[in-house]
Amino acid sequence: MTRPGPAAGAVPPARLTPVPHTGPHAVPDAVPDAVPARPLVVVVGDVLLDRDVDGTVTRLAPDAPVPVVDVAQVRQSPGGAGLAALLCAPRADVVLVAPLADDADGEELRRQLADVTLVPLGHEGPTRRKTRVRSSGQSLVRVDEGGPGTPAGVTPETAEPVREALARCDAVLVADYGGGVTRDPLLRELLAETAGRVPLVWDPHPRGGPPVPAAALVTPNAAEAERAAGNLPDPPAGQDGHVPAVADVLRRAWAARSVGVTAGERGAFVAARPDGDDDGAPAVVRHLPARPVRGADPCGAGDRFAATAVDRLARGDTPADAVREAVAAASAWVASGGADGFRQARDAGPRAVVAEPDRPVTRAELGARLRATGGVLVATSGCFDLLHAGHVSMLTAARRLGDHLVVLLNSDRSVRRLKGPERPVVPLADRRRVLEGLECVDHVVVLDDDEPSAAVADLRPDIWAKGGDYTRSGLPEAAVVHAYGGRVVTLPRLDGRSTTGLVSQVRASDPANATIPPTMRRSS
Template identity: 55%
Template sequence: MHADPVAVVGDVVLDRDLEGTSTRLCPDAPVPVVDADHTRVSPGGAGLAALMCARIDRVPRVRLVAPLADDAAGETLRSELADIDVRALGHEGGTRTKTRIRAGGQTLLRVDDGGPATPRDVDPAGLADALAGAVVLVSDYGAGTTRDPAVRAGLEQAARDGDVIWDPHPRGGPPVPGCAVVTPNLAEALDAAGALGLDADPERPGDLARALRRAWEARAVVVTVGSEGAWLAEGDDLRQIPSGGREAGDPCGAGDRVAASIAASLSRRESAATAAARAVADASRWVAEGGAAGFRGRGNQPAPSTLDGFAHRIARTREAGGVIVATGGCFDVLHAGHAQYLRAARELGDLLVVLLNSDTSVRRLKGPGRPVNPVADRRALLEALASVDAVVVFDEDDPREALDTLRPDVWVKGGDYRVADLPEAPLVHSWGGRVEILPLLSGRSTTSILDRISDAG
C-alpha cells in the first residue's frame, strides 16, 4: 500500500536523562541523593516525534521542520537526528534543554533550561517545499514555532491541501482550521475549552472532544484520558476507544506516540477511527515498555544480548495482552528479502525478537569464511530495522534452548519448510505456541549475493 511521507513541524528540545541509584537522603536537607551512573541525551519534543515516525514501518520517509540553534546543544541535536531529513528554521535564542534526574526507573526531578524556540526569517517557499506531498504532524511544545505567522500560514495551506495532525500545547498557537485530527490530552483539552469560553466538564471528555472539534473547525478530535483510552469526535459521531492496557508505566511521551501513530496511519489513507484505535493501542504498549526512557534506551544504547536483558520488556508486553513473535537465523548479509520477511513477521504480533546465531554458531553451520560480518555488525543492522524490537544472540546450532526460555506465542520460519519437519515445532507447540511459515523474496539470498561478489572479483 502506498504511504505518504510525514513532515513533523514544531519545537525541538534536547532531553538529558541522568540515570543513577538512590539509597540515602542528603544530611543537610530532606531530599534523596542520586549517585549518577550515566547520562543519556536524545531529541525531545518534535525531535522525539520525528524519531517515532521514522521507526514506524507504516512511514516511508520523515522530514523535520523546526528551529535549531547554532549552539553546542543544537549541534548535539543535529548529530542525534542525522538519519532524519531536517529542514532547519532560523532560531532566536538558545536550545531548550530538559534534564531529568532518575533513579530506580522513576523521575525525581526535572530541570528546564534555555529560551523560547522562536523561528527567525522563515522562508515561505522553503516551508511549502518541506510540507509538500506529506502528512503533516504538528508537535507543539509551547516554545513559539506554532505562533509564528509564516509558519501558521504554511500550516493553514497544508490543512487545505491535505492532512494535518495537531498535537497542541497550552502555550502554543491554536490548531489551524481544517486539521484532520487534533490530539489533546484531557488537561490540554480542558485548558483549551477554558480559553475558548466553552463548558468543560472533566467527567465528560466525549462532550469536550465534540465541542473542541467544532470550535477548532477540525475534521476530528481525539482527547486522550490516560489508562482509560480516548474519546474520538469525528463529524457528528462520538466514540470511546478503550486502551486495553492493564498496568501503568512511564507515560512520558505517550501523547507524542498517539500523534505519531495517527500520522503514520493517515499516511496510508486509513480512516480517523482506525488511526485513533491503533494509536491508543500503540501508546499503551509504549507506556508498558518504559515510555520515552525505554524508547531512547532502545535507540541510543547497546541492547542486551541475552534474554535476561529483555525479560522486563517481554513481561510488560505479555501483561498488556500483547503477542510475542520470534524468528531466528544468521542474517549474515542483510538484504531486501530479510527486510520484507522481518516486516511480515512483525505484523503477526506486538513484539518481534530475532534469535541471532553467534559467530561460532554460524561457522559451524556454514563453514570456514563465514560469517562475513561479525555478530556485532549483524546485530546492529537488525536493531536498526523498525520491524525488530529485540535481538538475542545464541551460541548453539539451533535456537531451541533460547526458544524454551523465551516461549514466544508465534515462531516464524522463512522458506519452503513444512511445520512437521522443524525440530523445534513440538517444543513451540508444548506451551501453546504456533509455528508460521512465511515465503521469502524470490531471487534474494545471502549465498547468491556472495556468489555474485565472487564472480565480479
C-alpha cells in the first residue's frame, strides 16, 4: 500500500505495511509484496546551507593581485544531511533529524526542506554555511561560516520524536558532517538500538563519532578509511594497509555488517560479514568498479552514494547489491554536474532534466541532458547478439565521431521478430551488461520497436551512425535524422565478422545442438 507523504513538521503515522526484520544484524528479508512502494527512511545528521556564487573574472583588484568576480547568480540549497534527505525523498518518505538554528539561514533551510518531515534539534551557534565562489565553472575559493552546529538541549523528553520516528522506519541513514550529532550520547543510544532492527547506513566524517555497532553498511571514502584504520589500537601495515584490506579491518573494528570504501573512479570495495560468522575471520572483499567520468564535479557524490544505498537496503537488497547500485548512481551524479547541477535543476523548475539516477529517464530527457553537457551526441542501434570484433570496431569508430555514444539495443522480443524464434542467443540483460562494460559506450537504451525511428526522434542525436552493411536509402530513420538537422554516417565494416557467421560455425561443429535456423535477416 502506498501512503500519502507526511505533512511537513509532523512525524508520520504508524506503518501500514511494515517490513519484518530478524536478528541483531538483519536486513529486510520479506517477500516482495511486503516491501512498501515508498519505504520510510530516517536521515540523522548535520545540515548545512550550501551556496554557489557564479560570476566572471575579467580583471584583478587594484589593491591586491586577486581576481575580481562579477557576480551573475547566487544559488543556495540544503547540504550535508539536508542534501541526503532530498536525494532520498523521490523514492521514500523521509524524516530528517538534525539540529536547525533559529536564524534567517535556518528558516531558508526549513523552507527548502518542505518535501521531508523535519524533527529539529537545538543548534549551537548560527547556521553552518559553505559558499563556493566560481568563475566560468572554476572554483576560486570556498568560505565556511557559522556553527559549530552541535545539537543542544537533547534530553529523553526532547528526543522522544526521534525515538518515535526510528521505531517506525524501514531504514536509517546517518549523514555525519562533523557537527556533533554522531557524538551525542543519547542519539547514539537510539541509533544503536535501531541498528539491531533495521538496516542502518553510516556515512562517517573524520570529526564525527565512530559508527554504532551492527550498522548494515558504513561508507567511508578511501582517505577517511585509511585515517580511521591508522587510528586503531593496532593499525594495519603493509598489504593490510591497502584499501581492500582496510575495508575488512574496519568492518571488524566497528562490528559492522559491511563496510563499503568508496574510491572515486575506481568504484568501491565492499567487505561484508559472512553469514553466521562471529567477526573473527576475514571476509572476502568485493570490488565494484565505477564508470569513468571525465571533467566532472564530485561534490555531493558521497550523499548520492549513501542515499541510493539506504534506499536499496530498505527494499531488501544485500549490502553488495546496494553498493553496486550506489556506485552507478554516484557516477551518474558526477557526470550530471554534481551538487551544483542538482541545484540548477531544482531552480529551473519541474520541466528541467533532473539528475536523478534512480528514476527512469526518458529518451528525450537523456538526449537533452547529454546535449546540455556540451559536445556531439552520437547514437547507433542493433541487436548485438554474441558481441564480436566487428561490433566493437563499429562502436569504437562511432564513439570517435563525438563526445557521447548512446546505443539503442533491441529487446529480446524485437530480436525474435527480426532474427527468428531461436534468437537472441544471449538474453537482453547480458547483452546490455556487456555493452555497458565497453569504454566507448556511454549509455544503453532498450529498444522494443523493430526499427528505431521513434527512438531517434526522441533522442535527436547529432550523428546517427550505422555499420557499412547498411545504406542510407535502407535506413527508414535517416529521414527523421535529416528532418531535425542531424547527420547519418555509415562506418566501415570489419569483413568476415558477423553473429550469423558465428552461429553457423556452431551449427557446423555441433549440428545436434544447433537449432538456430539458417535463414536469418541481416546480422546486427
